[in-house]
Amino acid sequence: MSKSDLNKRAIESLQTIAQKWYDQMKSGVIPSINLPTRTKHNIEFDDESEVWKYGEKESTRSAGSAKSAMHILKMAWVIWFLKKQIGENRSSTLRELYYISEGWKKAKFGAQDESNFLIEDLEILTDMQREAFHLRPEEDGATIFGAIELKEVTRRGERTIHCRDDVGEAGYQIPTNVDTIDFLSHDARFVIAIETGGMYARLIENGFDEEYKAILVHLKGQPARSTRRVLNRINDQFKLPVVVFTDGDPWSYRIYASVAYGAIKSAHMSEILATPQARFIGVQPSDIRDYNLPSDHLNERDIAALHSELSDPRFATDYWKEQINLQLKMGMKSEQQAFAARGLDFVTKEYLPKRLSDMGIL
Amino acid sequence: MVLADELAKAQRSISVAEFFEKNKHLLGFDSPTRGIITTVKEAVDNALDACEEAEVLPDIYVGIKRISGDVFRIIVEDNGPGIVPAQIPYVFGKLLYGSRFHQIKQSRGQQGIGISAAVLYAQLTTGTPTLVISRTSAATPACQVMLQIKIETNEPDIISTQEIEWDRAHGTRVQIEFKSSLAAKKRLLEYLRYTAVVNPHARLRVDLDDETETFERVSSEIIVCPKAIQPHPHGIEIGQLQRMLASSDGQVELFLVSGFSRVGKKTALEMCQIAGISPEKSAKKLTPDEQRQLIAAMQQVNVPAPPASLCLSPIGEDLIIRGLRKEFPMDFVRARTRPSSVFSGHPFMVEAALGYGGKLPPEGNAQILRFANRVPLMYQQGACAITGCITEINWKSYSVSQQGLPVGPLLILVHVASTNVPFTSESKDAVASIPEIEKEVTLALQDLGRDLKQFLSRRDRNRLAEDRARAVCAIIPEIAEKVAEIVELPIPDISPIEGRIMRKMVVKKRLSGDTVTIELNNYTDFNGTVSVYETSPDSAHDAEPKADFVTSLDTEFTKVWQVPLAPGASWKVTWKGRGGGNLDIRGIDEGKCVVVDLNV
Numbered sequence: 032m033s034k035s036d037l038n039k040r041a042i043e044s045l046q047t048i049a050q051k052w053y054d055q056m057k058s059g060v061i062p063s064i065n066l067p068t069r070t071k072h073n074i075e076f077d078d079e080s081e082v083w084k085y086g087e088k089e090s091t092r093s094a095g096s097a098k099s100a101m102h103i104l105k106m107a108w109v110i111w112f113l114k115k116q117i118g119e120n121r122s123s124t125l126r127e128l129y130y131i132s133e134g135w136k137k138a139k140f141g142a143q144d145e146s147n148f149l150i151e152d153l154e155i156l157t158d159m160q161r162e163a164f165h166l167r168p169e170e171d172g173a174t175i176f177g178a179i180e181l182k183e184v185t186r187r188g189e190r191t192i193h194c195r196d197d198v199g200e201a202g203y204q205i206p207t208n209v210d211t212i213d214f215l216s217h218d219a220r221f222v223i224a225i226e227t228g229g230m231y232a233r234l235i236e237n238g239f240d241e242e243y244k245a246i247l248v249h250l251k252g253q254p255a256r257s258t259r260r261v262l263n264r265i266n267d268q269f270k271l272p273v274v275v276f277t278d279g280d281p282w283s284y285r286i287y288a289s290v291a292y293g294a295i296k297s298a299h300m301s302e303i304l305a306t307p308q309a310r311f312i313g314v315q316p317s318d319i320r321d322y323n324l325p326s327d328h329l330n331e332r333d334i335a336a337l338h339s340e341l342s343d344p345r346f347a348t349d350y351w352k353e354q355i356n357l358q359l360k361m362g363m364k365s366e367q368q369a370f371a372a373r374g375l376d377f378v379t380k381e382y383l384p385k386r387l388s389d390m391g392i393l
Numbered sequence: 394m395v396l397a398d399e400l401a402k403a404q405r406s407i408s409v410a411e412f413f414e415k416n417k418h419l420l421g422f423d424s425p426t427r428g429i430i431t432t433v434k435e436a437v438d439n440a441l442d443a444c445e446e447a448e449v450l451p452d453i454y455v456g457i458k459r460i461s462g463d464v465f466r467i468i469v470e471d472n473g474p475g476i477v478p479a480q481i482p483y484v485f486g487k488l489l490y491g492s493r494f495h496q497i498k499q500s501r502g503q504q505g506i507g508i509s510a511a512v513l514y515a516q517l518t519t520g521t522p523t524l525v526i527s528r529t530s531a532a533t534p535a536c537q538v539m540l541q542i543k544i545e546t547n548e549p550d551i552i553s554t555q556e557i558e559w560d561r562a563h564g565t566r567v568q569i570e571f572k573s574s575l576a577a578k579k580r581l582l583e584y585l586r587y588t589a590v591v592n593p594h595a596r597l598r599v600d601l602d603d604e605t606e607t608f609e610r611v612s613s614e615i616i617v618c619p620k621a622i623q624p625h626p627h628g629i630e631i632g633q634l635q636r637m638l639a640s641s642d643g644q645v646e647l648f649l650v651s652g653f654s655r656v657g658k659k660t661a662l663e664m665c666q667i668a669g670i671s672p673e674k675s676a677k678k679l680t681p682d683e684q685r686q687l688i689a690a691m692q693q694v695n696v697p698a699p700p701a702s703l704c705l706s707p708i709g710e711d712l713i714i715r716g717l718r719k720e721f722p723m724d725f726v727r728a729r730t731r732p733s734s735v736f737s738g739h740p741f742m743v744e745a746a747l748g749y750g751g752k753l754p755p756e757g758n759a760q761i762l763r764f765a766n767r768v769p770l771m772y773q774q775g776a777c778a779i780t781g782c783i784t785e786i787n788w789k790s791y792s793v794s795q796q797g798l799p800v801g802p803l804l805i806l807v808h809v810a811s812t813n814v815p816f817t818s819e820s821k822d823a824v825a826s827i828p829e830i831e832k833e834v835t836l837a838l839q840d841l842g843r844d845l846k847q848f849l850s851r852r853d854r855n856r857l858a859e860d861r862a863r864a865v866c867a868i869i870p871e872i873a874e875k876v877a878e879i880v881e882l883p884i885p886d887i888s889p890i891e892g893r894i895m896r897k898m899v900v901k902k903r904l905s906g907d908t909v910t911i912e913l914n915n916y917t918d919f920n921g922t923v924s925v926y927e928t929s930p931d932s933a934h935d936a937e938p939k940a941d942f943v944t945s946l947d948t949e950f951t952k953v954w955q956v957p958l959a960p961g962a963s964w965k966v967t968w969k970g971r972g973g974g975n976l977d978i979r980g981i982d983e984g985k986c987v988v989v990d991l992n993v
Contacts, residue, residue: 049876049879053876056873056876056887094865095894104872
């Protein structure tokens with residue numbers, strides 16, 4: 032779809048929402064919107080695309096109460112603003128949108144969370160990505176290191192970049208809008224996505240990428256949409272297996288889940304953001320036991336998070352049930368860098384190769 | 394010499410004063426901080442009691458001044474009947490001396506320990522004698538006495554006495570100096586505030602180390618002084634009966650009829666019959682066995698409850714509410730005065746009040762105000778039967794959260810009035826657990842709880858309706874405007890939505906630019922005339938239509954329009970001004986009308 036077609040479609044779908052409200056009011060009905068309930072109780076596995084999406088549960092927001100009326104008023108202002116922005120071919124960041132609303136009197140946002148949430152509502156209602164509304168996320172994408180070549184459309188023209196030979200020690204920085212890059216070729220056997228910068232740097236320093244033909248992707252904690260989109264595209268285009276390497280605690284399992292199954296917050300776009308083939312490599316609770324890793328006691332919040340995961344449909348597999356129950360029994364958690372206790376080379380020479388061959392990747 | 398002889402040398406009688414010197418805590422003088430509160434409390438109690446007896450509206454001055462270091466001078470002055478010069482030394486200089494101990498009626502002080510204990514405390518901590526000025530009428534001069542207590546004998550020690558000029562026509566002033574601290578200043582003010590609440594007929598002026606505060610009276614009604622009554626046959630013990638018999642000089646029948654309340658001839662004869670004593674027998678000559686039989690018989694016979702209306706003086710629901718409202722701004726206040734009741738022959742009455750919202754602290758435990766015979770109980774809240782009753786009640790069923798005590802912006806007042814309030818100790822801080830009293834307290838509070846629940850649910854309903862009104866009348870019009878701009882069509886008319894949802898008379902006030910608009914839309918079947926009252930600094934002389942009448946007070950103008958409205962009709966007024974102020978609609982049921990200020 033050409034850029035102008037995309038703009039036209041975006042304006043049209045925004046306009047449709049407003050038109051519905053207009054017609055409602057014209058016929059004496061209180062304006063309202065229907066949205067899927069955005070909780071873990073309303074995500075379902077879609078067999079066809081193998082990702083988790085929002086289920087059937089919907090909630091109606093009707094302007095009959097002050098709170099919901101405010102929500103609709105704010106949404107009307109945002110639609111009005113986006114329509115203008117797309118028409119003028121300008122763009123803004125989510126944070127800028129929050130500040131722009133300062134001038135909107137009653138409809139001004141109280142916090143940025145509120146405007147972000149509202150934009151997600153619009154994505155769901157229109158079935159389009161926020162990028163189509165010329166909204167850029169604030170979060171910067173993570174970095175890639177390894178034998179992969181890509182082409183990026185920059186403001187100064189097209190650039191072809193090899194993500195090991197053409198970049199510095201830190202790797203290639205993924206842009207916020209991934210649709211501006213094309214992946215050209217690779218010389219790799221798998222992709223490993225790493226939670227912490229320390230472990231990412233350790234793998235680069237130890238030459239893990241060359242020795243095992245790996246593409247390293249730094250997740251930077253909970254991964255941004257662009258990072259997840261990159262993993263989805265590499266997996267889809269080159270059919271390379273993806274493994275996720277995080278700390279051994281409940282919060283890190285959620286990082287894996289958002290890569291593999293999609294996040295609850297963005298379940299409406301799971302199809303293009305999630306990588307259902309991604310597999311969890313570690314740190315597994317059983318690794319803490321088997322390698323006798325240095326560990327910390329689980330605190331109350333950790334335990335609550337583990338219990339919450341047991342009821343999360345994304346973790347409803349025998350593998351995760353066994354691992355989470357084991358962790359609850361041990362009452363321990365470990366960071367991925369805890370492998371350093373057995374020497375700096377242990378993780379690249381022993382742990383990862385063994386896990387990768389167990390998983391049938393090496 | 395045997396050991397017993399040796400010991401006998403050390404054995405001697407102890408004066409009451411000596412006893413209390415060693416047991417200060419029994420009287421509430423256990424610490425310097427507390428001493429100051431106890432002293433003020435005793436002096437104020439006495440002053441209020443005296444004014445009540447003289448049937449004058451109490452006008453009481455309390456002054457506390459730091460003299461040097463930790464020495465404080467406490468002055469309490471009243472406009473009571475005064476004390477005759479000959480009695481002054483005994484009232485202030487002898488423990489256990491007083492007029493009320495032998496009377497059966499509701500009073501604040503009783504044993505005559507309180508104020509003389511303060512004199513004793515001053516003597517022990519600073520050695521400064523206490524100064525008393527008293528005047529009984531305008532016709533006699535005032536008498537000033539400096540005195541102390543002779544600790545060994547519990548007799549007053551008069552240091553000087555002289556006639557002086559005094560500006561009050563009658564009244565008493567006591568000035569005591571002792572070592573203390575003002576650490577409990579907040580508590581002291583609390584005590585005085587609580588006193589003002591339950592004594593709405595009193596004016597209290599306080600001069601607290603250069604900080605002054607006045608608790609004004611809210612009622613100028615002189616409260617009727619409770620009358621003393623005879624003891625009730627069910628509330629008497631053998632020792633008292635023996636004393637009464639010894640001082641009597643008639644037959645048993647007459648003794649019973651004249652010596653006890655609610656005992657008539659018939660009841661007296663029945664008592665004599667059960668006891669197996671001839672009614673004609675001389676009361677004085679009953680043998681110890683007969684005395685025991687008589688008291689047993691007195692308990693068996695059914696005697697009506699003592700005449701509480703005479704000897705008790707409840708504050709009354711209306712005055713409690715006025716007293717509370719004056720000191721604590723609240724959204725809801727209700728009070729209950731329970732019918733009088735009896736425990737072990739002592740008449741008593743329970744009064745309670747519940748307050749909610751307003752300026753009460755929204756979090757933390759409810760504020761509890763405990764009173765016994767119009768005296769605030771400031772200490773040992775946890776040990777008090779009243780607190781026990783409050784904790785036992787299930788407040789959750791009245792929509793109030795609870796963690797032991799109820800929690801939230803709640804105030805609970807409980808007043809126990811009795812001829813003999815049962816305290817847990819002589820410092821009179823906590824009411825003892827008497828099942829009859831506990832039952833009355835619980836019933837009163839449960840009754841009030843039901844009122845509170847009703848208030849809270851009505852308030853929540855109103856909030857919901859207001860929330861809806863705000864959405865429909867203030868936000869939907871803006872949605873309409875914005876949506877019309879997006880779809881590039883004319884602004885839709887949303888009055889059908891307004892009418893359908895509200896089914897009320899909708900009153901909207903709006904300021905746009907310098908134009909104030911008030912709009913009434915009648916979506917009900919109401920057919921009549923409403924009055925629109927608007928009070929603000931706008932004079933609205935250019936109002937269209939003109940106000941039917943205008944009154945002004947300081948810089949505020951109240952404009953009134955009489956508006957006839959048929960079902961479905963609307964009305965509008967505009968003027969140039971700055972808006973703000975109050976808008977009130979009268980003449981239509983409050984539930985049928987909703988007022989929305991679009992600029993809020």
